[in-house]
Amino acid sequence: MAEDLWILGIHMTKFGKHPSADLVDLASEAALGALADGGVTMTQIGVLAAGNLLGGGGIGQLLQKQIGQTGIPVYNVANACATGATALRTVCLAIKAGEADLGLAVGVEKLSGAGLLGARPRKENTGTWTRSGRDGAVGTVDGRIGTETMAGVFAQVGMEYGHKYGGTSFELFARISEKNHAHSTLNPLAAYQKKMSLEQIMNDVMIAYPNTRPMCSANTDGAAAAVVISGSALARLSREQRRRAVKISASVLTSDPWSESCQILPDVNTLTRNAATQAYEAAGIGPDALDLVELHDCFATAELVHYDNLMLCEPGGAVDFFESGAPWRDGSMPVNVSGGLQSKGHPIAATGIANVWEVATHLRGEAGPRQIEGARVGLAHVIGLGSACGVHILERAVTG
Amino acid sequence: MSTRIPFVDYLVLDPQPHLVAAECTGCAARYFGRRNACARCSGTGFRSVDVASSGEVRAFTIVTFAAPGVPVPFVAAVVDCDGTSVRTNLTDVDASPEHVHLGMKVELTTTVVGTDDDGVEAVNYAFRPAGEH
Numbered sequence: 001m002a003e004d005l006w007i008l009g010i011h012m013t014k015f016g017k018h019p020s021a022d023l024v025d026l027a028s029e030a031a032l033g034a035l036a037d038g039g040v041t042m043t044q045i046g047v048l049a050a051g052n053l054l055g056g057g058g059i060g061q062l063l064q065k066q067i068g069q070t071g072i073p074v075y076n077v078a079n080a081c082a083t084g085a086t087a088l089r090t091v092c093l094a095i096k097a098g099e100a101d102l103g104l105a106v107g108v109e110k111l112s113g114a115g116l117l118g119a120r121p122r123k124e125n126t127g128t129w130t131r132s133g134r135d136g137a138v139g140t141v142d143g144r145i146g147t148e149t150m151a152g153v154f155a156q157v158g159m160e161y162g163h164k165y166g167g168t169s170f171e172l173f174a175r176i177s178e179k180n181h182a183h184s185t186l187n188p189l190a191a192y193q194k195k196m197s198l199e200q201i202m203n204d205v206m207i208a209y210p211n212t213r214p215m216c217s218a219n220t221d222g223a224a225a226a227v228v229i230s231g232s233a234l235a236r237l238s239r240e241q242r243r244r245a246v247k248i249s250a251s252v253l254t255s256d257p258w259s260e261s262c263q264i265l266p267d268v269n270t271l272t273r274n275a276a277t278q279a280y281e282a283a284g285i286g287p288d289a290l291d292l293v294e295l296h297d298c299f300a301t302a303e304l305v306h307y308d309n310l311m312l313c314e315p316g317g318a319v320d321f322f323e324s325g326a327p328w329r330d331g332s333m334p335v336n337v338s339g340g341l342q343s344k345g346h347p348i349a350a351t352g353i354a355n356v357w358e359v360a361t362h363l364r365g366e367a368g369p370r371q372i373e374g375a376r377v378g379l380a381h382v383i384g385l386g387s388a389c390g391v392h393i394l395e396r397a398v399t400g
Numbered sequence: 401m402s403t404r405i406p407f408v409d410y411l412v413l414d415p416q417p418h419l420v421a422a423e424c425t426g427c428a429a430r431y432f433g434r435r436n437a438c439a440r441c442s443g444t445g446f447r448s449v450d451v452a453s454s455g456e457v458r459a460f461t462i463v464t465f466a467a468p469g470v471p472v473p474f475v476a477a478v479v480d481c482d483g484t485s486v487r488t489n490l491t492d493v494d495a496s497p498e499h500v501h502l503g504m505k506v507e508l509t510t511t512v513v514g515t516d517d518d519g520v521e522a523v524n525y526a527f528r529p530a531g532e533h
Contacts, residue, residue, distance in 0.1 A: 116465055116466070116467065127516065127517050128516045128517055128518050128520065129405060129516045129520055129522050131409070133433075134433040134434045135408045135409055135410065135432065135433040135434075136408055136409030136410075136433075136434075137407060137408045138405065138407055138408075138513075138522050139407065139513055139514075139522065140467075140469065140470070141408075142466065142467060142470060143463070143466050143467070143470030143471065143472075143474060143489075144407070144489065144513065144524055145407075145408070145487055145488060145489065145524070145525075146476040146477065146478075146487040146488055146489060147461065147463045147466070147474075147476035149463065149465070149466060149467075151461075151463075151465065152461045152463045152466075152476055155461035156459035156460065156461050156476065156477075156478060157459070159459040159460055159461065159502060160458055160459035160478065162502060163457075163458055163459060163502040163503065170497065205464075205465075206462070206464045207464060207465045208461045208462065208463045208464065208465070208476075209461055209462035209464070209497055210461075210497070211461075258429070258439045258440040260429070260430075260483070260484075260485060261458075261478070261485045263430075263431055263432070263439075263485065264432075264478055264485040264486065264487045265459060265478045265485070265487065
């Protein structure tokens, strides 16, 4: 029988601007925090997976030089916005395979001031037209054949959902953002803890209709790390360590299967639905059993479609689900009580583990003023374009 | 007299401007741009097929922030052309949510991107509201 997997220790830095800390400083803070939280040291760790997308590579070994070079295998992972979840999953795989019984996953990104993501300016032709790329384009495609910016792509994803099922509007998407900004006021680690009115959100700078600036994920610096342990190794630890451990009931990673439309507009729906289906099956629960969800609201338009993709509502029922008040923190299915990426911030490679941190902290009953009372089961979701989707389902430990 | 070239390989200008897709001979999945094998069935046989030049807007956004050098605002859209999805800009329409709507009927048109040192015009495609021209 495969080993049970548990989170023994987990930590995230405050997200926001960290001008005096470099990637390694942030990764170290998260890693040392997670180790201390679990009551273990680097010398006990058997495998390290480190995620970073935009920093240049080799973050795992750089981190080792700062906190412990013990000769263990290191996996540097990059998987778009699902990089952190992929690092966590990599450690889970190593433990399941029996190669280690204690592992460390880290995700870190420096992103404050990065501006618009996804746009790839190309030097325009001077002289004579020259074809390049798989489409044989003679110039910059972004802006001439649709958009390549993340805000524009995810705007279309939300609009496509509205076209298919109806009921969406600029105001509806803005109200999703209003919810997350309201939630953020209770999260001291969020980059922005500012309640915003619907009018403020709708009247802010338009980035890509219907997403205004506060409806877009915030580019921030930050890191998160988790110590994962096998069930048999956990059984040998102290009662206090076992009490605070959180069970990983499902750890799933998917990519886009073929669909007609995904050749043109990334299909963020199918791979998420597939990941959720696999995760619920692995955990042996349905969405009704969840007490809270942290999902990838990289844009307000994305949050709507993921209510549906994660099966928090009936197919096509995401607008009704939101209108019912369910995803507010006092609703029947609290979603993004951290403030979500729109207010907490989105340091890409850290996000996957940070979402797990948020859920785990509630399951431990340690979320302070924003605690979802009695939380027992939660789901953390991230998606990366290109494509990757990570879903983790966590359960509170029950110790005798 | 200047000569004209298409902005991308999958745009054919003559005799009437239209898009061409590589269609898998095994499963009929369609692709724009060069492919090594079919992403759906792994078949390696393709034939060139003409794509319908009219369709309906399935998704759109109005981009007001873009990379340096990209003129804004512009309307980006996904157009369903008789079952084939096409990524495009919408032209000949105000870039405002009052003037663009989901389900809007549109048709292919062309725009000149620029002229190079040899006097060659690069011609791109876009879609415009149908039946208004």
